[in-house]
Amino acid sequence: MSAKVMEPDDVRRALTRIAHEILERDKGVDDVVLVGIADRGDELAARLAREIHRIEGPEVPVGVLDITFYRDDIGLRAEAPEVHETRIPFDVSGKVVVLVDDVLFTGRTIRSAMDALTDLGRPRKIQLAVLVDRGHRELPIRADYVGKNVPTSRADDVRVLIEEVDGEDAVVVEGAR
Amino acid sequence: MKEHLLSMHDLTADDITRVLDTAESFREVGTRVIKKVPALRGRTVVNFFLENSTRTRISFELAAKRLSADVINFTASGSSVAKGESLKDTALTLQAMGADAIVIRHSSSGSPLQLTEWVDAHVLNAGDGTHEHPTQGLLDLYTMREKLGRLEGLRVAIVGDILHSRVARSLSIGLVKMGADVTFVGPPTLIPPDATSWGVQVDYDLDGVVPKLDVCYMLRVQKERQRLEFFPSVREYARLFGLSRERAAQLPEGALVMHPGPMNRGVEIASDVADLPHAVIEDQVTNGIATRMALLYLMLGGGGEEGS
Numbered sequence: 001m002s003a004k005v006m007e008p009d010d011v012r013r014a015l016t017r018i019a020h021e022i023l024e025r026d027k028g029v030d031d032v033v034l035v036g037i038a039d040r041g042d043e044l045a046a047r048l049a050r051e052i053h054r055i056e057g058p059e060v061p062v063g064v065l066d067i068t069f070y071r072d073d074i075g076l077r078a079e080a081p082e083v084h085e086t087r088i089p090f091d092v093s094g095k096v097v098v099l100v101d102d103v104l105f106t107g108r109t110i111r112s113a114m115d116a117l118t119d120l121g122r123p124r125k126i127q128l129a130v131l132v133d134r135g136h137r138e139l140p141i142r143a144d145y146v147g148k149n150v151p152t153s154r155a156d157d158v159r160v161l162i163e164e165v166d167g168e169d170a171v172v173v174e175g176a177r
Numbered sequence: 178m179k180e181h182l183l184s185m186h187d188l189t190a191d192d193i194t195r196v197l198d199t200a201e202s203f204r205e206v207g208t209r210v211i212k213k214v215p216a217l218r219g220r221t222v223v224n225f226f227l228e229n230s231t232r233t234r235i236s237f238e239l240a241a242k243r244l245s246a247d248v249i250n251f252t253a254s255g256s257s258v259a260k261g262e263s264l265k266d267t268a269l270t271l272q273a274m275g276a277d278a279i280v281i282r283h284s285s286s287g288s289p290l291q292l293t294e295w296v297d298a299h300v301l302n303a304g305d306g307t308h309e310h311p312t313q314g315l316l317d318l319y320t321m322r323e324k325l326g327r328l329e330g331l332r333v334a335i336v337g338d339i340l341h342s343r344v345a346r347s348l349s350i351g352l353v354k355m356g357a358d359v360t361f362v363g364p365p366t367l368i369p370p371d372a373t374s375w376g377v378q379v380d381y382d383l384d385g386v387v388p389k390l391d392v393c394y395m396l397r398v399q400k401e402r403q404r405l406e407f408f409p410s411v412r413e414y415a416r417l418f419g420l421s422r423e424r425a426a427q428l429p430e431g432a433l434v435m436h437p438g439p440m441n442r443g444v445e446i447a448s449d450v451a452d453l454p455h456a457v458i459e460d461q462v463t464n465g466i467a468t469r470m471a472l473l474y475l476m477l478g479g480g481g482e483e484g485s
Contacts, residue, residue: 066202069214069244069474080178080478083202119211 314347337396
């Protein structure tokens with residue numbers, strides 16, 4: 001069984017709110033860069049950059065980060081995880097880096113992303129924006145900006161659909177209940 | 178991906194594409210200030226080189242180090258091999274020390290295959306006799322795809338000593354799998370008699386072939402493998418099958434000149450041709466690291482229980 005927990009309008013509103021929150025928290029976006037975690041996170045980061053541009057005008061640099069090489073489960077899986085592209089065409093040193101991902105679950109992806117990011121430079125601050133926080137953390141990590149908190153069971157599958165990739169915006173929980 | 182990489186025959190066209198795509202991501206790592214990722218932390222890669230090599234050994238060493246693997250370099254001189262230890266006993270020793278991958282270069286064709294029967298580690302063939310050199314073939318495919326945007330339909334001539342060339346064997350197998358159009362050019366004595374059964378064409382006239390190429394791949398004249406006289410003189414070889422400045426000028430616009438190195442300048446390739454902008458010989462070396470990183474990652478990055 002599956003349940004849609006966010007409709008296209010909900011996704012749009014959540015991203016608009018997060019864009020406002022980033023502007024408010026960081027008092028403008030002079031030193032802010034957005035780094036999306038491949039894949040899906042990069043689309044969301046691009047979307048947030050457009051929202052920030054629409055609200056206040058500045059263009060925020062957007063990068064995409066692949067965390068595959070930094071995973072802690074390499075060698076535990078049968079196949080080597082698929083590698084995506086890392087493209088961060090700016091220096092992250094001294095910047096406020098907002099990591100953007102679709103779903104926050106165990107926190108292991110974010111740990112990997114922070115390791116990957118610090119290999120690229122020394123950001124002044126790292127913040128985290130996610131569309132969905134589904135709980136069940138295995139590491140002491142929390143998000144600074146959350147689109148929606150969705151209580152789930154550990155066995156559930158939470159899927160974020162993005163118009164650019166999947167043809168529509170939605171968040172779907174496929175339950176094993 | 179197969180457990181071992183002994184021959185280009187071990188890879189399907191899809192596998193090759195996967196290796197090249199993964200190598201693309203590792204190229205980016207090579208451009209960073211910190212050229213290292215922790216993907217293979219705690220794994221041990223043994224470079225087991227029983228034949229001289231500079232670029233392949235260093236390239237594998239850098240590839241493994243950039244993946245944070247521990248690297249042991251093991252060469253014949255100054256080791257137990259020099260004391261007369263057999264290949265089998267040496268291999269079992271490496272096995273007992275917990276090697277996760279063994280990269281082997283050996284003068285005997287088939288020795289990597291032999292090694293797989295003795296050890297549990299992943300075996301990567303880094304050149305075995307006159308048989309194959311699959312990682313060289315893959316880095317060449319990567320370089321062609323990077324520079325020309327595709328492999329399918331590319332017209333590639335491999336020029337020189339095809340008979341003794343493990344590079345030519347691996348590269349031509351790979352190119353044929355990817356749908357390229359391959360021609361072997363060289364003196365008849367140095368073309369394998371059954372070459373046409375490999376899915377390639379054979380030509381003996383370099384001048385006729387050059388104007389129709391996308392890639393002109395020059396092989397090294399391997400003096401160390403010339404036990405018999407396969408051609409009358411090096412001068413004659415250079416005149417008939419060397420890529421001179423005049424010949425290089427006949428190449429179509431945008432065509433690449435490639436060479437696996439080390440070059441004999443003035444023999445198979447004129448010195449000023451090797452330094453032309455469309456001679457991508459150094460790019461081949463750079464891409465070799467990324468390609469070997471991709472292979473090590475794909476072979477050593479899996480292997481556990483399914484599920485995360």
